[in-house]
Amino acid sequence: MFIAAMTAVLVAMSLALCRVILGPTIYDRILAINVFGTITVLFIAVFGFLTGRPEFLDIAIVYALISFIVTIAILKFFEYGDMGRGGADRDEMDI
Amino acid sequence: MNTVLDLISWICLLAGGTVIIIGAVGINRFPDFFTRLHAASVIDTLGCMLIILGLIFQAGLSIVSIKLVLIVFFILFTTPTAAHALAKAAIHGKIKPVLSNSGEQTSKSS
Numbered sequence: 698m699f700i701a702a703m704t705a706v707l708v709a710m711s712l713a714l715c716r717v718i719l720g721p722t723i724y725d726r727i728l729a730i731n732v733f734g735t736i737t738v739l740f741i742a743v744f745g746f747l748t749g750r751p752e753f754l755d756i757a758i759v760y761a762l763i764s765f766i767v768t769i770a771i772l773k774f775f776e777y778g779d780m781g782r783g784g785a786d787r788d789e790m791d792i
Numbered sequence: 793m794n795t796v797l798d799l800i801s802w803i804c805l806l807a808g809g810t811v812i813i814i815g816a817v818g819i820n821r822f823p824d825f826f827t828r829l830h831a832a833s834v835i836d837t838l839g840c841m842l843i844i845l846g847l848i849f850q851a852g853l854s855i856v857s858i859k860l861v862l863i864v865f866f867i868l869f870t871t872p873t874a875a876h877a878l879a880k881a882a883i884h885g886k887i888k889p890v891l892s893n894s895g896e897q898t899s900k901s902s
Contacts, residue, residue, distance in 0.1 A: 698801075698802045698805055698806075699805070701805065701806060701809060702805040702806075702808065702809050702843060702846070704809070705808075705809025705810070705812055705813050706809070706812065706843075708813055708816070709812040709813055709815070709816035709835070712813075712816035712817060712819065712820055713816055713819060715820055716819045716820055716828075719820075722825065722882075722885075722887060723885075724825055724878060724881065724882045724885065724887060725825055725828060727878060728819075728825070728828060728829060728832055728878055729819060729832075731832065731871075731874055731875075731878070732815075732816075732819065732832045732835055732836070735835060735836050735840060735867060735871060736812065736816075736835065738840075738863065738867065739812075739839075739840060739843050739844070742843075742844065742847055742860070742863065743843065743847070746847055746850060746851075751851065751856040751859075754856060754859040754860065754863065755859070757859075757863055758859065758862060758863055758866065761863055761866045761867055761870065762866060762870075764870075765866075765870035765871075765873070765874060768874045768877070768878075769873075769874065769877060772874075772877050772878060772881045775881065775885075776880075776881040776884055776885065
């Protein structure tokens with residue numbers, strides 16, 4: 698039954714990669730990469746149960762945190778054109 | 793009792809896999825960025841929660857299920873934030889939502 702869940706996760710990963718390649722705008726690609734990161738967390742968790750080693754869940758936790766930070770950082774770069782923006786003119790620009 | 797837990801776990805895993813595939817097809821089929829955001833949110837909330845719930849039923853009460861609950865909490869806190877930031881960046885980046893022609897005609901006639 699883990700095989701079925703793993704197959705579904707792999708099919709969803711390939712479909713998300715199709716949107717990453719096809720996406721007309723940059724926001725579509727970032728959205729698909731965000732979804733790909735979430736599905737990768739599920740992939741690591743299910744793979745740990747499939748091989749009988751649930752220690753992989755630590756890697757899944759770390760991947761969930763890093764995926765969120767990557768999405769926010771890429772969005773900030775493409776929205777403002779700069780990673781380090783001062784605190785003077787960020788009145789309505791906060792995330 | 794063990795068979796019942798296995799059955800519940802398999803139902804959760806199969807439903808989660810179905811929801812994830814439906815959301816991934818929606819990301820490819822929807823015509824607009826904002827509707828694709830809706831399909832991605834389906835994957836992030838319902839599919840993720842169902843698959844990890846199935847894994848929790850397999851693990852039982854141990855440190856493994858605590859880690860799984862921790863993953864669900866991380867994803868439930870971070871993905872709405874990321875979706876909000878995406879929609880806000882798209883609005884700032886002058887992305888217009890696609891409206892249907894019939895809706896425009898009815899709004900003009902009314």
